Amino acid sequence: MNAEAGWSRIMSQRFYFDKNVINRSTLLRQDNHIGRQLKNMGQKFIFVCDGKNLFYVGDKPKPVFLDKRALAELKIENYERIFLGVADNTAFYAIVTPVNISIGDTILPSNHYFEDLRTVATNIEPLEASYLAYAKALVFWNEKSRFCGICGSPTTSQKNGHERICSSDVCRQVHFPRTDPAVIMLVTHPTAKKCLLGRNRRFKGMRFSTLAGFVEPGETLEQAVIREVFEETGVLVSKATYRGSQPWPFPASIMLGFRAEADSEEIKCDDDELIEARWFTKEETLALSKLEDGLPPSNFSISRWLIDVWLNES
Ligand SMILES: [Zn+2]
Structure with missing residues (x-):
């Protein structure tokens, strides 16, 4: 096993959008006549419109990977294409919808529909979710x-x-x-017996999650962790350790996961983003995980992974 494959095996399947088995073919994509080089391969096209991906209607959403004939049937064969890379002797492309066309203008077969990847990701194969995330991110950047x-x-x-x-x-x-870097952090109490979770205004129900925020120009990732925790909760943090990352194309971020240790306990939430923040013991966090919307879904986001790693520590 080569180093890349080994790393990929260790790092994959922690959460969605992090599978990396497509060969991005960085040299090949420099070629303006790439089609000639790939002519003996299969082709699959990922259609993105208004930031949404294409799925088959069914009990479980299934991503649509179009072939060339389907492009012609949908009359989108002349839309701009982005070469994504090669996997399993197949070249993958994303389709960019022209600026004056939105979902309402597309004529789809009755068993196709566009959906926000974030709402269906945990119901589709992690590998397919990673392809869709990659396509969606590059389409977004080209469009803007x-x-x-x-x-x-x-x-x-x-x-x-x-x-x-x-x-x-x-x-x-x-x-x-x-790609816009954002830090996301599991903050532990000075006694290490509790963790700090916040309830965001945008969350449904009673969902609590790790704190997060964008890195600002001119600061280190660690400084961003310390600043965000203080701004959102008033808690002082002095030590932050990097733990892992997750592509987060909603619309263009990468989440950089940290573990941070708090130096103070008092919580003061006067930030616009959080309704409240609380210290949770492991027992309380486990109880939260049993509520329907208590924590982010398992294996979906780096947020839940950071929480689960802490819960599993003795
Ligand atoms: Zn210019």
Whole structure:
């Protein structure tokens, strides 16, 4: 087993969107005539519209991977394509919907529908969920980068959807896909016997989860952890240790998971995001996990993984 495969085996299946078995073919995607190089392979196309992925209607949502004939039937064969990579002798592409077309304008077979990946992810295969997440993230970036951030001129896709270049002859700025880093942290009590969970305004029911927030320009990841915990709960943290990461294309983040140790106990929630935050013992956290909406779903997010790792420590 090579190092990459070994790492992939150890790191995979902790949570959704983290499977990495597609070969991104970084050199191949530089080729403007990539089709010639891939002509002996199968092709699969992932159609993304209004940030949603395409599924078959059924008891369980099943992602639709279109073939070339299906593209023609849906009249989307001329839409912009992004080359995602190669897996199982098949080239995967994402389809970018033109700017003036939304879900309401698409004519789909009656057994197809568009859905938000986040709402169905735990009901689909983790590998397929990772492909859809990758496609959705790159489509989002291409769609929001149609104009140059330097001079405002239109951009065009190059490197098979992995770069966009400004069309102005005096500018020619090249734009690269971006991912917004966010820290997410399980904070333990000074006694290490409790953990700090918060209830976000956006959560349904009584769901508690780990704290999280975007990294700001000019700060380290550890500083972002310390700042976010203090801003959201008033709790002081001095030590933060990196534990793992998860792609989070909702719409363009990567979640960087940390364990942090609190130096203070008092909670003061005057942040806009949290309704409340509390210290939970392991018994209380386990009780929360038994409620329908008490914690994030198992094996779905790095948030739940950080909580479960702490619960399993002796
Ligand atoms: Zn420009």
